[in-house]
Amino acid sequence: MIIDVPRFVAAERPYWDELHTMLAKLEAEPERRLQLEEIERLHYLYERCSADLSRLDTFATEPRVRASLEALVSRAYSTIHETRAPAKIRWKAALLAFPRAFRRHLGAFRLSVGVTLLGMAFGWFALHIDARNKAVLLPFSHLLIPPAERVAQEEHAKEDRLKGLKASFAANLMTHNTHVTILAMALGVTFGAGTLILLFYNGVILGAVITDYVAAHQSVFLAGWLLPHGSIEIPAILLGGQAGFILAGALIGWGDRTARVDRLRAVASDLVAIIAGAGVMLVWAGTVEAFVSQYHQPVIPYALKIAFGLCEAAALTFYLGWAGRE
């Protein structure tokens, strides 16, 4: 037991100050690699300060000293016991982290695709049994026009209806779709229920639009309109759903005996990689939608637009499926 606290504090304070100085340097330069002697010294100081804290615990008349020593020990603990590498953005690694994270959780992506397909089937079924359901399923004015009429309007347009609006239109698309994708991921915290509902609803809209245009024999227009941006935008939202289901899976932990906090910790960097990748994809998709997708034959031939969309889809498939494979 410490009899003379002031003498104890005076004797130990130089060690606390030395540890504080070492930690401040390490916190300022987390990438810095310590020499063996420095590691040994850091460990010694940490153990000494931990022992001091333990001794003060039995004699706690110095709340401020105890609090500052506690803060010092917690900083040293986080530095010494952290096994994850300090984060530093390396572009090449980030470029490969995204497809690798995607491939590690293919099951969640398949679920995301499955739920969207189910929604599409529902959208098809709802329109198939009664075409008047279109007004309920597609609450967007430009989609309520009969497809043939819209195609005629678009193909015979004399003026560029997006003239002077393309950049702001693209910006609105990018931010809205990124918001939806982040929401699809974030709703995973509702044990996946929110993600499921959002993906299903997206699928319903997509299914209803496709049914509407195919039934009106406007499939070529539809492909030329949707593929250039949709081949990137739709997978990006599916990736958001994948991230949501990964999060839900870590929260629920089916058949996984590790603690929930460890499960979440294990998937955190994959979630960030996937959502960051999806965000970049949506910047591209927004640009294409504003500058390419809204222009139809004769301005841009459908064949060219469809080919462009298919090339994008192939490049994305190759990137997500093979980039960074070891």
Add this chain to the structure above:
Amino acid sequence: MSERGTSLVIETPEGVDFSYELASPVTRAVAWIIDLAAIGVLTKGTDKLCEWLAHLNRDWADGLAVILYFVISVGYAIVLEWRWRGQTLGKRVLGLRVVDAQGLRLQLSQVVLRNLLRLVDMLPVAYLVGGIASFASRNCQRLGDLAAGTIVARERNAPDADMEELAPAKYNSLAAFPHLTARLRSLVRPEAVSMAVEAVARRDAYEPLARIELFRELADYFRGLVQFPEAAAEGLTDEQYVRSVLRVVYGTRSN
């Protein structure tokens, strides 16, 4: 591992405990209001910039304004919490910090995740989901914190009290009895010492009667722990007695 409500205790493999004092949902809400104001100011600044750019091209300026607003509202907390090791402007003002719930180093992925999940915590309005989660959670965690494995803690960087100013070492009659002062140090509760330090530091701000009453209660508590000889306490008012006690508890060094 934890003590419900006010603090999170981490036990190290060395067998030493250290704790984080948890920030209450109300304090966090105040910090977020400050952050909202900061976001508002930043957005206003970018709007001004875009208004100026609109003279060159209205469409591109409008597009830039939309993107900058999105980037600022989503990225503000991510960038600051990463650059300032767990603090935004609001948290810095209120002395709060985001820390790893296991006491380890805060990772970029944790910062990103807790801030992206804000979208759900904000639902349906005014952080209702996050607020309910914080009140219901053992460690005052909103959903974003639960998913990212983080907590928001109060910083403990209070400077040591200036004992020379609060309780001068000179003419301390209690110091003449080292065996009794050692006993006093071993018995006194840290909360009582903190309270006495606060009382002495703010003594001039109290109403006269409240000041007399407060120091009487504190002096009674200290007298109840250790009985000093009458000669040592003779002529000391309750306030002087408390200051003398503080001095012997903190020792003779000047902090």
